Amino acid sequence: NAGVTQTPKFQVLKTGQSMTLQCAQDMNHNSMYWYRQDPGMGLRLIYYSASEGTTDKGEVPNGYNVSRLNKREFSLRLESAAPSQTSVYFCASSEDVRSYEQYFGPGTRLTVT
Amino acid sequence: QQQVKQSPQSLIVQKGGISIINCAYENTAFDYFPWYQQFPGKGPALLIAIRPDVSEKKEGRFTISFNKSAKQFSLHIMDSQPGDSATYFCAARNDYKLSFGAGTTVTVRA
Numbered sequence: 001n002a003g004v005t006q007t008p009k010f011q012v013l014k015t016g017q018s019m020t021l022q023c024a025q026d027m028n029h030n031s032m033y034w035y036r037q038d039p040g041m042g043l044r045l046i047y048y049s050a051s052e053g054t055t056d057k058g059e060v061p062n063g064y065n066v067s068r069l070n071k072r073e074f075s076l077r078l079e080s081a082a083p084s085q086t087s088v089y090f091c092a093s094s095e096d097v098r099s100y101e102q103y104f105g106p107g108t109r110l111t112v113t
Numbered sequence: 114q115q116q117v118k119q120s121p122q123s124l125i126v127q128k129g130g131i132s133i134i135n136c137a138y139e140n141t142a143f144d145y146f147p148w149y150q151q152f153p154g155k156g157p158a159l160l161i162a163i164r165p166d167v168s169e170k171k172e173g174r175f176t177i178s179f180n181k182s183a184k185q186f187s188l189h190i191m192d193s194q195p196g197d198s199a200t201y202f203c204a205a206r207n208d209y210k211l212s213f214g215a216g217t218t219v220t221v222r223a
Contacts, residue, residue: 004156040122042115042202042213043157050209058210090156097209100145104156 001026004105006091012111013081021076021108023091029103030096032074033058034066036087037107043090049074050097081112116140117205119214127222132190134217136203139184143205148177148188149213151200160201161188193221 004025013019025032030051035043035058045058049068063085065077074093078085088109092102119136126132136146147162163170163177163186170177174197176189190197198221203214 040215042117042119042215043211044213045210048210059212092156100147100162100206101159102211104158106154106156 003027004091004093004103006089006105006108008108009106010109012113013078014113015082017081018077018079019081019110020078021089021091021110022073023075023105024073025091025093025103026072027093027095027103028071029093030071031094031099032068033092033094033102034064034074034076035090035092036060036085037090038087046076046089048097078110081110083112086110086112115215116212117203117214119203119217121217122215123218123220125220125222126190126193128193128195130193130221132188132193132197132219132221134188134201134203134219135185136187136205136214137183137185138205140205140207141184142207143212145206146177146179146186147204147206147211148175149202149204151202151216153199157202190219193219195221195223197221 033048034046047066052071091105094102148160149157150160151157174191179186204211
């Protein structure tokens with residue numbers, strides 16, 4: 001099992017460009033999450049999907065959109081990237097929203113210039 | 114504004130020593146308190162967790178102490194080893210969502 005995979009690993013964007021971060025899990029989990037990690041801020045929840053077909057905002061959703069493509073895949077889109085979105089992005093999954101353990105992917109390091 | 118405050122930001126400990134990381138919260142609706150361990154270049158991974166009706170939980174060299182009245186909890190790493198060098202995040206769950214502390218980078222010197 002690969003667990004949670006994310007692509008790309010690294011990305012550099014210019015201000016105003018758009019991109020989609022991809023995430024997939026092979027653990028048959030119902031719930032998936034997108035976080036951003038910034039120095040001194042810990043991890044902050046951007047969006048989550050409790051189950052296939054549902055998405056909800058987290059703590060810092062502005063500037064992002066998500067799509068739960070199917071049970072396995074959950075993508076994060078930046079429509080018009082800003083320097084403030086420079087961060088490391090992590091996707092995670094859990095058996096369902098009541099599960100206490102979330103499994104994280106390896107992360108995508110995004111720089112917006 | 115972070116809902117879970119974590120300290121210290123970093124610490125250095127000698128091999129065999131004890132590492133202690135502290136976290137505090139205000140929201141009494143939190144119902145679960147996990148700790149995650151993150152190695153450089155990797156995603157966080159669940160290390161140990163505790164419910165608020167338990168005062169202490171131990172797994173190997175890792176122990177969580179929980180003080181519900183003070184709204185504080187801490188992670189103790191006993192007999193610290195170089196392989197424990199990592200960043201540790203405390204977290205708290207409310208409404209099925211996790212709020213993370215800012216993280217503590219632990220360096221264990223051989």
